[in-house]
Amino acid sequence: MRITIWGALSLLFFLGLTSAQPQPKTIILATTTSTQDSGLLDVLIPIFEKKTGYFVKTIAVGSGQAMAMGQKGEADVLLVHSPAAEKKFVAEGYGINRRIIMHNDYIVVGSSEDPAKIKGMKSSSESFKKIAATKTLFMSRGDNSGTHAKEKVIWKAAGINPEGQRWYQQTGLGMGQTLNVTAEKKGYTLTDRGTYLALKKNLGLDILVEGDAILLNIYHVIEANPTKWPKVNAAGGKAFADFMVSKETQEIIRTFGVDKFGSPLFFPDAGKKEEELGK
Amino acid sequence: MVDSTPILEGRNIEVKRGGATLLNIPSLIIQKGEILSLIGPNGAGKTTLLQSLSYLSKPLQGEIFFKGERVNSNHSAFEYRRKLAMVFQEPLLFDTTVFNNVASGLKIRRMRRSEIHRVVMEQLDRLGIGHLSQRSAKTLSGGEAQRASLARAFAIQPELLLLDEPFASLDPPSRESLIEDLERILRQTRTTTIFATHDRLEALRLSDRIAVIKQGEIVQIGSPEEVMNHPIDEFVASFVGVETVIKGRVVRGSGGTFVVSVSGQEIEAVGEAHLEEIVTLCIRPENVTLSIHASKEATSARNAFWGKIAKITPLGLYQKVQLHCGFPLVAYVTNQSLQDLSLTEGKEVKASFKATAIHVVRRQEK
Amino acid sequence: MKFDIFELVGNQEKVMDLILEGIKKAFYLLITFDPEVMKITLLSLQVSGTATFVSLLIGISIGVTIALSKFPGKRIVVSLINTGMALPPVVVGLFVTIFLWRNGPLGFFGILYTPTAMIMAQTVIATPIVMGITLAAIQQLPQKLRLQILSLGATRLQMVWILIKEAKLPLLAAVMAGFGGVISEVGASIMVGGNIKGYSRVLTTATVMETSRGNFDIAIALGIILLLLAYFINLILTQIQQRERPR
Secondary structure, eight states: OHHHHHHHHHHHHHHHHHHTOOOSSEEEEEEEHHHHHHTHHHHHHHHHHHHHOOEEEEEEEOHHHHHHHHHTTOOSEEEEOOHHHHHHHHHTTSEEEEEEEEEEEEEEEEOTTOTTOOTTOSOHHHHHHHHHHTTOOEEEOOSSOHHHHHHHHHHHHHTOOOTTOTTEEEOOSOHHHHHHHHHHHTOEEEEEHHHHHHHHHHHOOEEEEOOOGGGEEEEEEEEEOTTTOTTSOHHHHHHHHHHHHSHHHHHHHHHTTHHHHSSOSOEEOTTOOGGGOOO | OOOOSOSEEEEEEEEEETTEEEEEEEEEEEOTTOEEEEEOOTTSSHHHHHHHHHTSSOOSEEEEEETTEEEOSHHHHHHHHHHEEEEOSSOOOOSSBHHHHHHHHHHHTTOOHHHHHHHHHHHHHHTTOGGGTTSBGGGOOHHHHHHHHHHHHHHTOOSEEEEESTTTTSOHHHHHHHHHHHHHHHHHHTOEEEEEESOHHHHHHHOSEEEEEETTEEEEEEOHHHHHHSOSSHHHHHHHTOOEEEEEEEEEEETTEEEEEETTEEEEEESOOOTTOEEEEEEOGGGOEEESSOOOSOOSOOEEEEEEEEEEEEOSSEEEEEEESSSEEEEEEEHHHHHHTTOOTTOEEEEEEOGGGEEEEEOOOO | OOOOHHHHHHHHHHHHHHHHHHHHHHHHHHHTTOHHHHHHHHHHHHHHHHHHHHHHHHHHHHHHHHHHOOOTTHHHHHHHHHHHTTOOHHHHHHHHHHHHSTTSTTGGGOOTTSHHHHHHHHHHHHHHHHHHHHHHHHHTSOHHHHHHHHHTTOOHHHHHHHHHHHTHHHHHHHHHHHHHHHHTOOHHHHHHHTTOTTTTOOHHHHHHHHHHHTOHHHHHHHHHHHHHHHHHHHHHHHHHHHHTSOO
16 A cells, blocks of 8 residues: 555656656747637647747736736747837837737627617727717726727727726726626627637627727737847747748738638738738 | 672752752662662652653753663663663553554564564463454553553563553553553563552552652652651651651650650650650551450550541441541551441540551651 | 516526536546647646645655754744745745746746746645644644653654654645645646646646636636546545544
8 A cells, every 4th residue: 555655656756747847949928818819829839839849938918918028038029919018118128120910900899789879980989988978888908918008099099088987997807708797797898809709609799899990909029139138039039030920920820710700810911011001 | 690780770860840850869770670669749750750761851960871881872872762661651552453553662673574473462462452453542441552552562572661650540440450460471571660650559569669759859769668667757658658647755765665745645666766856656557456345455555545436438448447546546447347346437446556566757857 | 787587597597508518518528538638637637746745745844843843933933834824826926936037046947937837836835734734733642652652762763754654644634735725726827837738738727718718618627627636636645544544
């Protein structure tokens, strides 16, 4: 009896040890939960790893935390979608080679009852004004994510400060969860199209406002600046960034999601200028 | 050739705790094969002395010599500990079978499995619990458990056995039966034993020598007869069961006897004493005879007093009769005698005792 | 807010449906040996198992030592250990993360976002639990028992081993408490592990991720699998604990 206990314990121990092998050539990629949740990286990362032999540690957090990691030199490359913050990031010297990868768009969703009557509006800021005027429940992610940043831009354009108002609630959660809470409480929220499409079936929320130029969600890849943080894997970060803008990858991005959702989740934009985007 | 080195010798053993002196023993010598009892009231220091002698708790000061060799360093202390065994008031058995308990000392010494089996069964049988070997120790009765604890101690064939009030928690039949068996085993194996108890009858029965402990000191040490019949002071006297302890003044004396005045009565005792000296007389209750007739026969009892019975207490095989004959006197009489004489409380009786039965304690300056 | 009985019943049905979906999914994933779920489950076991094992070594040895010694300030040390039993795992995760950052004091190991880091964090969480219970278990053994064991000729080490055997019931409870504490832990595991697919993702972190994505059926399935895992491990440990008692 004693022998079997010891045997089992040692076995477990060694099993545990083998799982903790340090991986060769590791890259830390900081990205957002919505990018992770779209499933795109689950397709791209294995291709990249196979091609280059790197091991990519994808750390999915909010844009805010992703950039904070970059600022501390704890990430080698960032894949984020928060342009204003990104520009500041690069200006302060934390990032280099900021390159555009793809875009998708945000949409305003809500219950079919639509108490603020914003369905079909062309301007997202106008729709926000109406939501504020009717004091209808609006769920914000409130986590400094790209989505949250975009939402704040729209409020600013509408000239409204929703902070502290009773109809404006902040979940601090990921996009999927925030959508569920919104559906539960029959409120409005701003979401990226990708997450919405993935959850649409069980949600019970309708797309109410879309197509506004301001709703464009643009993804960039930024490499961490090795001169600021010598410990970053500069070669790895560059390899990943190069991979993301490569023709093959862009092609994969173009068709990603079509078979599952009927429409692509992202639009590849490598090489373009930011101003060119939008319809 | 007899080895004259004592098996154990303690010198200047002192244990202090929190400012109080718990133990102060200038010298204690134990011969191989002897059974020494330590008797004294609770808190006198018997347990402390046993633990100091066993080197389980280091004495604050003092030296222990085992077979002539000093026990001090960790190594010699460990070697010494291996040669002794201790049994406590609680059996302190381990949560396993009786067999495994008794075997534990042997397993510690890394004895072979087959040897262990032989030795353990032998010890279990010797203590009459062979049939319990596979039982869980937690299910034993008090007596059975203490037998197991003793078996565990004997299994390692100790050169020195220390017993700390081992029978104190047992009911009388268990205790009686176990004392008998233990006596037999100790005599057979001639194991040197030091045994602490507050029960003087146990001590009387089992020991070669008795040491009386009071407040951390040995006040008297000697054979049972010495200690019982010649207690060195009132404390020892009352502890060893001398029921009548009275003080008086020497009023006259000559030729080896003297008369002591106690509460107006005069008692004759043998020995030497000075006039006007205050002495303490100790009279064992077994030595007091009662009668209800004014006897005209000459008896050799020099002391005879009439008194009234104050209280009769049954003590099993005999009765304790307390009477007042000017001074308090205690006598033991058999149940039969009580009946024959129709003794009752309040009755007048004549109590007599020999001068030679009186143990005189003279005031000694310490 | 109107109270609609049909809506209420309807909601209950929806919830029951969801849970039923989850149970079905759990079954399906297990029966088909879904590779990702197998990997996640195995990793949970490895990480928490290793962490519990290490915490046993540290916790029992130090716990026994403290229980058997006397020293000034012992009470303070014991209350620190007891407080450690209630350490919030996320706080542990935060501190371990900060230490393991590339630019942090232990950064040169490069083990942030690895299962090793998770083992470290979980060990920190489990060790005070094991230590605290061990302390109490040894302290409640009768004082004279130590003397009895020494008087049988045991070395100090043998005495410690015998005492541990005497306290095996509460000590096995300590193992179960330590294991239970870390197999169910998620905050620290996410922070120091990164929930990386196929590498540092365990049952708890995967459950959180699936929930945040809105995949409730998968989340419930993973939760059920976690419960089953914990149950079976504890079944084994309880067998050991209760079996060692002779009749």
